[in-house]
Amino acid sequence: MCRHYGGGVAMAANTYDAIVIGSGMSGGWAAKELTEKGMQTLVLEAGRSIVPEVDYVEHVPPWGVKFRGLRDRKAESINRPIQSQIGDEWNAKFFVDDKENPYTTDSDKPYLFLRGRHVGGRSVMWGRQTYRLSDLDFEANLKEGLGVDWPIRYKDIEPWYNYVEDFIGVSGQAEGLPHLPDSKFLPPMEMNCAELAVKEAIAGKFPDGRMMTIGRVAILTESHRGRAACHYCGPCQRGCITRSYFSSVNSTLPAAQETGKLTLRPFSVVHSLIFDSKTRKITGVRVIDGQTREAMEFHARIVFLCASTLESARILLNSTTPEFPNGLANSSGELGHNLMDHIFKGGATGTIPGHEDHIQMGNRPNGIYVPRFRNIKQKHPAFLRGYGFQGGGHREGWERGSDMPGFGVDFKNMLKNPGPWRFNFTGFGECLPNHDNHLEIDKNKVDAWGIPALKINCQWRPNELAIYKDMSVTAAEMLEAAGAKDIVASTAQSLPGEGIHEMGSARMGRDPKTSVLNEHNQAHDVKNLFVTDGSCMVSSACVNPSLTYMALTARACDYAVGKMKRGEL
Amino acid sequence: MERREVLKLLASAAVLPALTPDAFSMFRSIHAGLAEAPGLKALNSHQDATVTIIAELILPQTDTPGAKAAKVNEFIDLILAEWYDDATTARFLAGLADVDQRSEKLFGKQFVDCTNAQQLQLMKVLDDEAAVARKQQATAEAISRKPAIAPLNFFGMMKKLTLLGYYTSQVGFEVELHKSIIPSSHAGCVAITGVA
Structure with missing residues (x-):
């Protein structure tokens, strides 16, 4: 399951109905929804495949790891000084190599960007806590005059919470x-x-x-x-060989695979999006092969950007055009800003x-x-x-x-x-949205694939x-x-970042002048671009956010495919 | 520096923070000359024998196997060789040498050659000192907010490594604690009678 180039049949070379960037919490849902609605869908994942039978280690006993759970302290202090602060000796392999994946901060504003790069993303290692937002959260910015107003209310997302929960399975006690x-x-x-x-x-x-x-x-x-x-x-x-907790590897990606319309391509590091100034739409995605370093392009009618709050913003900030010199879909100037974490x-x-x-x-x-x-x-x-x-x-x-x-x-x-x-x-x-907590491209730093890295400013x-x-x-x-x-x-x-609930870097909003995405997670400036990971969040609430990303993704897929089928996109 | 002087220096925990790189490298070369315990990377055979006895005195064989059967000495050797930083390993080995110095002084022989009663007598002293050191270290670290990677006291290190090595071994996990990776049952709150 979920192996290289599985399943899908491309219509023309490297051309699909839809491209999903990222295969984690949000990308897995986009893959499932788009393929189930009949779209030939390419999922681009920057990292390697995960094969549960090989990679999952939940049943390895303490005497099965070299340092009995103390981790490989010396090696990690050199190669993984940041990622060694998360996970354990068993699952350290699910977190990135810090040398390959650099970012910068000012010395007085440390930030911990803790993440994996593999099929399933952080849905493989997440905390699994699952809570709904309420109108107390959706109305807060408007009532307090902070940031911008959420363009949706609880009634808009409630059916999608139901839909997602019905699929993933959530255990808990109703409290009313x-x-x-x-x-x-x-x-x-x-x-x-x-x-x-x-x-x-x-x-x-x-x-x-x-x-x-x-x-x-x-x-x-x-x-x-x-x-x-x-x-x-x-x-x-x-990991979980019985697939009892939700991850995209355990649930959404197999569902997408079952449609026969999924093509999953690991080792596909997205450099930027290709913008056509005539149609003012994206025509495709520039990719650097993670293993061969070969540059290539993939094309589609719509793109779902689900690479994570920081990576999605980075891809857009790196996608500059004459029309968008400060990053694609950034006519508001809010792209990369309003970064939050719990x-x-x-x-x-x-x-x-x-x-x-x-x-x-x-x-x-x-x-x-x-x-x-x-x-x-x-x-x-x-x-x-x-x-x-x-x-x-x-x-x-x-x-x-x-x-x-x-x-x-x-x-x-x-x-x-x-x-x-x-x-x-x-x-x-909860962390309040603040324009000054922001991401930018560090022009002096590139990652292992030559792609400009982020500078993170957050406190x-x-x-x-x-x-x-x-x-x-x-x-x-x-x-x-x-x-x-x-x-x-x-x-x-x-x-900042240590909560691993980063969000807000491409916020939704009612006004294109002050927000990046509309109420359907569609870029105000680029109609065939949807961003449905944590980037879209307008406020952080205080509950674990993954369920909301999943619900918003499913909702945006429904909207996008409806528009495509009516010839409006 | 002569080998004897280095050993004397190492035996005195008080001067260890001042251990110079020169002295340390000399210590390493002396140590390399002594290393003859097969398969071990940090401990020579005498040190290994001492560690094995102390570990077994901390967690002895009872109706279940003890630290020796769980090969705690091999785990401690791994930590000394590949996990501790050089200064911490040197501190551990100096503490180990100090055990012999004390037993020589008290009983006129090395720790491994002492009677069980003599060993227990010295262990009690070491354990009492470790308790004091533990409190001092906790107080200092609460202020500095920079916890060390290991207890500063030798016996504190020894005890912590012995427990970790034993209870994370297959013997400690399955035979002593009756644990299994996949539990036979799960429940929130059950009386211990009826579980056994």
């Missing part, structure tokens, strides 16, 4: 919260003993409505559309006394979720928007022994049994910093309410 709409859920995963205790302790305790639910997660708790239920081995980020890490940890005669069985690949509670009932004096908490409870394992006195028989027998219940809350907060600003402060306080309050001991509040901050 207006600001965190329920998905179409498969049965929820179970909370463990500490989580049940904390949930009960929080319920009804706080006037701002704090509550705890099980994480909503794109993992199957029962078999679904030919994919097996989760077997609770735990490390989904290393702030995270602030929170608290503690020990939950008791329950020591109970344990959790299996390795549940999911945690808990505390939905946003700030600026819902009451305006917060220090900041706009809000944050949610992820985290959960677990019993300490043998690792605790390194920090304890003792050795010998008693020590060994003590470590055989689990230790106390620990609990952690980690906040994920947290007063609203984000105020949210950080609040996260540690409210997390500790909840642990206190649960009777936790040894509570440690953390004011740690993530670097």
Whole structure:
């Protein structure tokens, strides 16, 4: 499945109905939707193929990796100083070589661009947390006069959330919260003993409505559309041979392959888009073969750009023409601007006394979720928007022994049994759109394929910093309410990019003068160009964004193919 | 610098931050001359024997295998050769030499030649010192926010590597902890009786 040049039959040499750039979360959905609607579709993926039977390593035991999980520290400090901050010894191969894929920042504005380049992109290693945005999010910019107004509302995307969830499978607990709409859920995963205790302790305790639910997660708790239920081995980020979590490799790309209309081309590094100034449309894509370095062109009637927030912006910024000297589809000047990422890490940890005669069985690949509670009932004096908490409870394992006195028989027998219940809350907060957080092309830096690299300019600003402060306080309050001991509040901050939820670099909007894309993710300036990855986001909300990218992609495909079939595109 | 002086220097953990590149390379060459343990890259046979005994005293064979059966010494050798930076490896080996110095002073023989009771007596001292050092290091790192790649105290390093090497081995994972990669069942909150 998903191998070189599979399936599709090109109409003329290198010519297709549609080209999708990128094969991850968004590109996989574009491939599925376009092929299922009859389009001969070429998917260009910059990196290698992923063959699950060979590449997935979720069942490799700790003694099967050289450093038992400590990673290859010395080699990584040379070749992968940035990507070594994410993933583990098993799945490090799913993240890029930093030397081949450079980017720059000012020295006082560090940014972590953490990513993979292979079929499936980051959908192979993602966190799988799956939440809907609500009108609290879609209306926020307009109400507060920040950025631009989202050109859509919840009613516009709701059917597409349903459509996507029905295909990918989302497990979770319906809670009926207006600001965190329920998905179409498969049965929820179970909370463990500490989580049940904390949930009960929080319920009804706080006037701002704090509550705890099980994480909503794109993992199957029962078999679904030919994919097996989760077997609770735990490390989904290393792959899943039973395809129980959603990734494009596990789900959307096989569906696209089944139509016979998909051509998937790995090792296809997109340089830029080819613009025809007469028709004011794209005629194709310039590609550099990742292995041979050969330059080539592919042509199509429409292009879906799904290369990720930073890479999609980079491709457009590198696609300059006399009409668009500052980047294709950039008459607004907003391309590359308004970069956002979720702030995270602030929170608290503690020990939950008791329950020591109970344990959790299996390795549940999911945690808990505390939905946003700030600026819902009451305006917060220090900041706009809000944050949610992820985290959960677990019993300490043998690792605790390194920090304890003792050795010998008693020590060994003590470590055989689990230790106390620990609990952690980690906040994920909204980042406001800011024109000054932006991407540009660094004219002095190219990647391994000779393509100009990005310079990233992004920093947290007063609203984000105020949210950080609040996260540690409210997390500790909840642990206190649960009777936790040894509570440690953390004011740690993530670097921009570290949340791996980058978005906003080609925002949607109603006005072509202030936005890059319209309400259908179609470029205002170039009608056969659609950008449906995180670039399109107008605000970041505080929930994990992948579900929204998928829903917007499916929605844009429906619009684009409808227009093509009516001869309007 | 004479070999004896280098060993003396290495045995004194206090001067290690001042270990010069010159002294270090000399240490390496001396060490290379001693390396005779087959298959090991950092430990010579005497060091390997000492590490093997200390690891087994930390996690001994009981009704389940101990650190020796899990080949924790080979894991520690790998970390010393390929994971620690040179200064940290030197610190570990100096700490190991210091164990012999102490046992010579206390009992007039090297650690491996001591009785089990003598070994346990010295281990208790080392473990108590490691506990103090652990607290000092945690305090310092909370201020500097620059955690070291390993405990600064030798016995702290030794204990951490022994636990990691043992519980991530097949013996430790399957026999000691009764874990399996694919769990036989899953549930959120169950009483331990009835699980066994």
